[in-house]
Amino acid sequence: MSTDLNIAELKEWDDRIKEKVSAFGLDCYPQEYELCDHFQMLSYMAYSGMPSHYPHWSYGKSYEKLKTTYDHGISGLPYEMVINSSPCIAYLMRDNSLALTILTMAHVYGHNDFFKNNFNFAHTRAEMTVSTFKLHAERIRSYVESPSIGRTEVESVLDAAHALSLQLNRNRALRKRSPKEQVSAAIERVRPVKDSFQSIHKKQQEPTVDLNKIPLEPEADLLLFIRDNNRQLTDWQRDLLTVVHEEAEYFLPQIETKIMNEGWASFWHRTIMNSLGLPQKLQLEFLVHHNQVVRPITGEINPYHLGLKIWDDIWRRFGNTGGKPPRTDETPDEKAREKLFEVRETDRDASFLRRFLTDELMQGLGLFRYQARGKDEVVTHVANDDGYDTIRQTLIDNVGMGAVPVIKIEDADFGRSRTLYLKHYHDGRDLELDFAEKTLEHLFFLWGRPIVLETIMNDRGILLSFDEDGFDTKKHIQVNEGLLR
Amino acid sequence: MNSSDTIFRPYSSSESLRSDRSAGDRQRHREKVLESIRDNISDLIAEEAIIGQSSDRIVKIPIRSIREYRFIYGKNSPGVGTGDGDTAEGQVVGRAKGREPGPGPAGNQPGIDYYETDVTLDELINIMFEDLALPNLEQKRLRQVISERTFKRRGYRQVGVHAHLDKKRSARARVRRKMASKRAGIERADDRFPFHQDDLKYRHRVPDMKPSSNAVVICIMDTSGSMDTMKKYLARSFFFLLHRFVCTRYQNVDLVFIAHHTQAREVTEEEFFHKGESGGTMISSGYNKALEVIRDRYHPDHWNIYAFHCSDGDNFESDNDATLRAAGQLCEVCNLFGYGEIKPYTLHYESSLIEIFENIEASNFQAVMIKRKEDVWPSFKALLKRERLPEATQGETVA
Numbered sequence: 001m002s003t004d005l006n007i008a009e010l011k012e013w014d015d016r017i018k019e020k021v022s023a024f025g026l027d028c029y030p031q032e033y034e035l036c037d038h039f040q041m042l043s044y045m046a047y048s049g050m051p052s053h054y055p056h057w058s059y060g061k062s063y064e065k066l067k068t069t070y071d072h073g074i075s076g077l078p079y080e081m082v083i084n085s086s087p088c089i090a091y092l093m094r095d096n097s098l099a100l101t102i103l104t105m106a107h108v109y110g111h112n113d114f115f116k117n118n119f120n121f122a123h124t125r126a127e128m129t130v131s132t133f134k135l136h137a138e139r140i141r142s143y144v145e146s147p148s149i150g151r152t153e154v155e156s157v158l159d160a161a162h163a164l165s166l167q168l169n170r171n172r173a174l175r176k177r178s179p180k181e182q183v184s185a186a187i188e189r190v191r192p193v194k195d196s197f198q199s200i201h202k203k204q205q206e207p208t209v210d211l212n213k214i215p216l217e218p219e220a221d222l223l224l225f226i227r228d229n230n231r232q233l234t235d236w237q238r239d240l241l242t243v244v245h246e247e248a249e250y251f252l253p254q255i256e257t258k259i260m261n262e263g264w265a266s267f268w269h270r271t272i273m274n275s276l277g278l279p280q281k282l283q284l285e286f287l288v289h290h291n292q293v294v295r296p297i298t299g300e301i302n303p304y305h306l307g308l309k310i311w312d313d314i315w316r317r318f319g320n321t322g323g324k325p326p327r328t329d330e331t332p333d334e335k336a337r338e339k340l341f342e343v344r345e346t347d348r349d350a351s352f353l354r355r356f357l358t359d360e361l362m363q364g365l366g367l368f369r370y371q372a373r374g375k376d377e378v379v380t381h382v383a384n385d386d387g388y389d390t391i392r393q394t395l396i397d398n399v400g401m402g403a404v405p406v407i408k409i410e411d412a413d414f415g416r417s418r419t420l421y422l423k424h425y426h427d428g429r430d431l432e433l434d435f436a437e438k439t440l441e442h443l444f445f446l447w448g449r450p451i452v453l454e455t456i457m458n459d460r461g462i463l464l465s466f467d468e469d470g471f472d473t474k475k476h477i478q479v480n481e482g483l484l485r
Numbered sequence: 486m487n488s489s490d491t492i493f494r495p496y497s498s499s500e501s502l503r504s505d506r507s508a509g510d511r512q513r514h515r516e517k518v519l520e521s522i523r524d525n526i527s528d529l530i531a532e533e534a535i536i537g538q539s540s541d542r543i544v545k546i547p548i549r550s551i552r553e554y555r556f557i558y559g560k561n562s563p564g565v566g567t568g569d570g571d572t573a574e575g576q577v578v579g580r581a582k583g584r585e586p587g588p589g590p591a592g593n594q595p596g597i598d599y600y601e602t603d604v605t606l607d608e609l610i611n612i613m614f615e616d617l618a619l620p621n622l623e624q625k626r627l628r629q630v631i632s633e634r635t636f637k638r639r640g641y642r643q644v645g646v647h648a649h650l651d652k653k654r655s656a657r658a659r660v661r662r663k664m665a666s667k668r669a670g671i672e673r674a675d676d677r678f679p680f681h682q683d684d685l686k687y688r689h690r691v692p693d694m695k696p697s698s699n700a701v702v703i704c705i706m707d708t709s710g711s712m713d714t715m716k717k718y719l720a721r722s723f724f725f726l727l728h729r730f731v732c733t734r735y736q737n738v739d740l741v742f743i744a745h746h747t748q749a750r751e752v753t754e755e756e757f758f759h760k761g762e763s764g765g766t767m768i769s770s771g772y773n774k775a776l777e778v779i780r781d782r783y784h785p786d787h788w789n790i791y792a793f794h795c796s797d798g799d800n801f802e803s804d805n806d807a808t809l810r811a812a813g814q815l816c817e818v819c820n821l822f823g824y825g826e827i828k829p830y831t832l833h834y835e836s837s838l839i840e841i842f843e844n845i846e847a848s849n850f851q852a853v854m855i856k857r858k859e860d861v862w863p864s865f866k867a868l869l870k871r872e873r874l875p876e877a878t879q880g881e882t883v884a
Contacts, residue, residue: 011493036496043507058514059510064514147655299578367567368578376580378577382574403557430561431557439556
């Protein structure tokens with residue numbers, strides 16, 4: 001049932017939407033829409049929306065998976081797919097109704113504004129996005145087609161790199177120290193505190209520090225570290241690691257701002273739609289779709305729902321509504337907008353939730369915390385005075401990169417045998433062992449020498465290792481200590 | 486901002502055809518799925534749905550998805566969900582499940598561990614029968630059977646599909662061209678000397694028919710009253726595999742079906758797989774019928790003969806000597822005589838032929854025990870493993 005959207009008509013609507021966008025003070029990249037059918041949409045989804053992307057079987061898998069769930073009606077297609085680029089590219093499904101398309105366009109402007117203004121995206125160089133991905137694709141294709149490399153070789157490096165791509169420095173706002181600064185920091189760390197009674201004290205032995213240790217400070221960028229420190233790697237292998245790392249870095253802000261970003265776009269599509277003065281038929285259809293998108297999903301967290309609720313609450317608290325819940329079909333006042341824009345610029349999901357997910361909101365949302373007990377998942381905390389803090393913290397731990405374990409390289413020459421020693425910064429959550437095993441195997445493949453990972457399992461320190469003989473879990477070790485050094 | 490800022494790219498259906506860019510990645514993923522099916526084939530075979538279906542049927546196989554491993558948190562990692570307001574502490578909200586890797590939205594969203602894939606039964610059977618062959622296939626006079634339609638190389642060409650690219654030759658051609666151009670004094674501005682279309686060499690392949698030897702497979706099944714539904718199911722599963730195997734791998738092998746209780750008769754394929762009978766058991770009758778068929782139609786000098794028999798081993802006692810004798814004769818004329826004993830229950834009072842058959846010393850006799858449906862495939866494989874007898878492969882490839 002193709003409705004064949006009329007481009008001239010869409011342009012008219014776009015003009016009206018854009019009028020509102022600038023009236024509300026949203027600040028967007030130029031917008032570019034592409035109309036597509038559902039096959040193209042599935043393809044774009046599989047490749048994270050990129051017009052060109054390097055080939056790897058995992059995208060084929062992701063396509064099949066999307067198609068299976070779509071064909072079986074388990075999940076529909078998203079109304080929109082938008083990428084962080086300048087001009088901001090978004091795809092519109094040509095089979096969608098007019099009301100849904102207008103809603104989508106309004107929603108896209110919300111994302112567009114967020115991409116351009118949130119600080120997390122500052123490093124992503126939106127104007128280069130499309131060409132960067134295209135260059136990556138071209139380079140990797142050339143390796144695949146080169147007679148001296150070939151698909152199998154490229155695939156095994158990519159498999160391994162994908163497994164580690166999210167093990168990266170997750171806070172770009174904290175500058176990484178240069179090697180020189182690291183040296184002085186290391187010296188600073190061992191320097192004894194100033195002793196006013198030095199003259200009467202017995203002379204202390206001069207503290208020493210091994211400045212040849214690699215890395216001097218624990219290193220979170222696994223792929224980059226391997227690229228720079230494994231001399232066995234060839235140039236094309238290094239390049240593959242760079243490509244995978246750069247893509248992970250590009251997607252990092254989107255992972256880190258899922259709730260804010262979706263909430264923000266939903267907030268503005270609602271405001272824009274309500275201000276357009278739609279004919280009743282379109283207005284009703286818009287409300288149906290809107291409520292479908294921002295509905296709570298029992299037992300889960302719907303980022304559209306949670307995000308919108310928090311933005312609304314910020315409007316209530318900082319706007320001129322006198323603390324009363326604002327009428328959502330009205331436009332936020334000047335004062336509210338000032339605060340909203342400030343938050344959209346300076347926060348990420350973790351800080352957003354910490355600052356603005358109030359006890360009352362949690363109560364209203366009926367949030368609860370659950371944990372596996374035996375074969376079941378059991379509620380441990382509900383939204384009341386005893387539960388608020390725990391629930392909020394658990395939620396923060398689970399959003400964005402909080403769901404990825406922090407693992408850093410501590411020593412690249414452990415035991416003077418080029419063994420790579422990693423440490424999992426345990427926060428109460430154990431690693432999934434069989435996933436850890438397979439990931440270590442990938443790590444071993446890239447590093448070429450034995451790998452040791454220090455972690456905690458069932459409250460006991462444990463060393464997981466992977467070398468020529470395969471995977472091993474060494475018996476418990478002293479927790480919290482310098483370990484086997 | 487003015488209206489000229491926004492760009493609308495209209496939909497074009499040709500674009501949709503051209504931009505099926507996931508095709509290559511889907512293809513590669515599918516290869517990996519088939520690899521995974523290959524590794525778990527015996528579990529799949531035990532599924533009743535597969536046995537007894539026609540070959541062009543598409544079966545939906547639930548497969549474990551090809552996992553992409555990352556460091557992820559395990560089961561003791563807590564989560565947060567949205568409640569309906571009545572959620573109470575201690576309430577069970579779900580089952581603990583394995584999680585999919587990767588940071589998704591907050592909350593507990595267990596990924597789909599299994600998904601279905603469409604595979605035709607033929608594809609599946611091809612995978613299954615990859616390493617199997619009729620053992621000891623000998624060259625007999627009057628060759629007639631064509632086995633294994635394959636391809637063989639015939640030289641190299643300048644054009645071809647990418648998969649047939651011969652990297653070594655292509656590289657060599659490039660080096661040769663480089664030397665030649667150096668000798669000719671052609672200087673290049675940079676050091677690069679890229680591949681040229683003329684350097685690429687593709688392997689040329691032509692279809693190759695291998696004439697092989699005459700062969701007949703004789704299927705003998707016990708259809709007596711003691712063969713209940715379960716036993717018949719196991720026996721038929723075994724013969725179904727055998728039947729599919731012979732039809733898939735050999736272009737022209739004769740199949741003979743013999744059903745017996747106290748008497749034996751030759752039946753059609755349809756009857757063999759679908760008809761039940763009853764009565765006592767005289768296994769020698771089946772063997773003698775097979776010997777009779779061989780005498781009449783398949784002279785051992787001209788034919789490779791394979792006989793397979795499935796029974797619960799519950800033979801009429803006085804018939805055992807005759808059975809042993811007939812089995813001995815079968816071994817003399819057959820390349821392989823396989824006996825599968827179906828014993829789904831461990832009842833001690835049932836007699837077993839396997840013990841009696843231990844007296845057979847012929848090297849081409851093999852007995853297997855099938856207790857559960859999971860055993861069907863391993864025992865089938867045990868009988869037909871290509872590498873079971875090394876001289877078997879030799880005999881086949883001489884052709």
